[in-house]
Each structure stands twice: as C-alpha cells, then as structure tokens.
Amino acid sequence: MNSTHLKLSEVLRNLRRDIDALTEGDRDVINLSALFSIIGEQAAAALLLIFSLITLVPNIPGATSFLGIPVVGICAMMLIWGQVWLPGSLRRLSISRERLTGFLTRAIPLVEKVEKLARPRAAWIFVGRRERAIWAWALILAVSVLIPLPFTAMLPSLCLCLMAIGLMERDGLWVMIGSALGVAALAVTVVVAKALIGLLFLAL
Template sequence: MKKQSGGRALSRILWELSQDAQRERIAISDLLVALGDRATGALMFLFAFPNVLPTPPGTSSILGAPLIFLSAQLMLNQAPWLPAFVANRSMARADFSLLVKRIVPWLQRAESLLRPRLSSLALPPMEYFVGFVSLLLSVLLVLPIPLGNVLPALAISLMALGVLERDGVWVLAGLAMTVVAGSVVYGVLFAMLKAGLYFFTQIL
C-alpha cells in the first residue's frame, strides 16, 4: 500500500480507525486528530467522495457544509479547524466501518497512481487557488440542483488528493473536471429556468 508523503497511507489510517474496537462512535474531531497536519486535504476528500457514489437524497447538503469550511481554510492557508457543531458530529463505528469499506477500495486505487510530480501546481500559491475553486464547488454541492453533486464532488476529490500527495497532474485533472461540472450545472440550471418560465407563461 502506497504511503502518503510524510506518513501512512490515508486508506490505512481510515481502516485502522474503523477497526478500533475501543471506540463506540467516530466523530469528525477524531478524524482531525488522526489525520494531523494533512487533515485539510484528507477531510476534503472524505466529505466530497461519498457524493460521487450512490447515496440517499440530501447527503450532499450534509457533507457540503464541512467542505465549505475546509475549502475556505485551504484558500486562506489556515490550519484545519471545524466549529464544534460540525466537529462533534459522530456516527456509530459500525456505520463508519461500512462507509470506509466503500471508500477504501477506490482510495487504494488512487494511492497506487498518486506521486509527487508537477508539485508547483499542488503547492502555494496554487494550493490557495484550489481552495477557492473547491469553495465554489462546495456551494454547488449544498444547493438542491438535480445531478448537481456528482461532478463537483469528483472535481474536489481529485484536487484534494492532488494537494495531499503534491501531485499536480491530479490537480489539473480536478480543474478540468471543474470546467465540465460547471458546464453541466449551468445547463441544468438553464433548463430549470426555461421550464419554470414556460410553466409560468402557461398559467397566466
């Protein structure tokens, strides 16, 4: 299993935390502690990627809120921090374990491909721009836009892993996906607006 730069692989950290029988629940604050100085990029991935997978309706609005905080902190070069009402949220370890089992196979595939290259694209000041773009995408995630969560979440996931591993190629892939996501969301919003205007004119 590939190691993250500066420490253990993110997939291994998540797996070990999910298997810790001494914990009945896993809080977001536990993840902050376990991930240390890599928490910003790692948590951005963890909150974004579940939106790429099939999830119950409303999941994106729940996971999008922490993403807004984390993206803003990346943009402003601040240490990872979440307000208490977010950091204290927790889930049963069994539920966390099920989530990790869904994420880890995808994450391990990504870790086998990630490596430091074109690192200037994953370091400041480019890192701050990634935070700004991720912030805009996070806002899209919390909005109730049909089909408006998968592509923004994928873009954030790619950029977060790129920043985490100093892999500029993945950052570029995330930025490219951002353009695609923006085009799709714009198209959906335009179609909704057009349908709304048509409906409004029909009832007049």
C-alpha cells in the same frame, strides 16, 4: 513540496504503531485533536475525500445539499486559515483505541491502492499562493454541490475527489485533472439551471 512529506499510508502506519503513546491514561481513548496534529497537512485533504465520496453517492433528493456542508466548511477553512479548525467541543471528542486500530487496519490497504495511481509530481502547483488557489477553486465546486438541482452534484463531487487525492499525495496532475473537469461540472450546472428556469417560465 517539502522533502520530508510522507505518504498518507506511511502517516497512518506510524499512527497505528504509536497508538499506545496517544492513549489518554486509563481511558483507553484517543483525543481527536491529537489525531489531527499527527495527520497534519493531509488531514484536510483526507476529510475532503471522505465527504466528497459521500456526496458522490446518489442520495435522497435534497440530502446532498445537507451532506455537502462539511465539504464547503473544509475548503473555506483551508482557504482562510490554511488548516482545518475544530471547535472546542469537537477537539475534545475521543475515539477508542480498539475502534481506531480497526479503522486503520481497513483503511491503510485502501490508501495504498490509491497511492499506486498517484505520486508526487508537478510540485510547482503547491508552491505559495497556488495551493491557496486550489482550495479557492475547490470551495467554488463545493458550493455548486449544495445547489439543489437534479444531476448536478455528482460531477463536482467527483472533481473534488480527484483534487483531494492529488492534495493528499502531492500529485499536481490529479489536482489539475480534477480542476479542469470542474470547469465542465460548473458548465453542466449552468445548463441545467437555465433549462429549469426556461421550463418554469413556459409553465407560467
């Protein structure tokens, strides 16, 4: 673990403090690529948490498969490149200073509440190829979210949320708990798939 690692809440507070310096000329907007460069290594984990929370909420049948695509994309990019790569069209997107300031004002207290439960520990899990292995396991769980089976998306989404919090705060315990629960999540998916296949054969 890098000794200069900052908590996500500290990164967001620094961003809110320096927001005027990021504003593009007279347009009063902030470029998305600039935001990613400031948030740094925690950007991927924060995005993973956001999209996993979305897939965790029950949706219209079949919608989770669509909503889970960004989760798969984030995990795949972190596994392959070690960072979230944004296409040029997305890098050029901007957000108004007023809207970003409002978002940060609401988000920082929520992040601080999460940080009371998570703290840097079990740093060995983030060393070398082990962190790449974390993203590989997260990718497997993310793909399982896409499988259009009833009652199978919520548990892996919860596991991804726990892992994302651990990645954001460099808390190996949260990552290990989320990873361990992920085994149970995949087992549930397999059981449900087998049951549905059995019912299908009985109906034929």
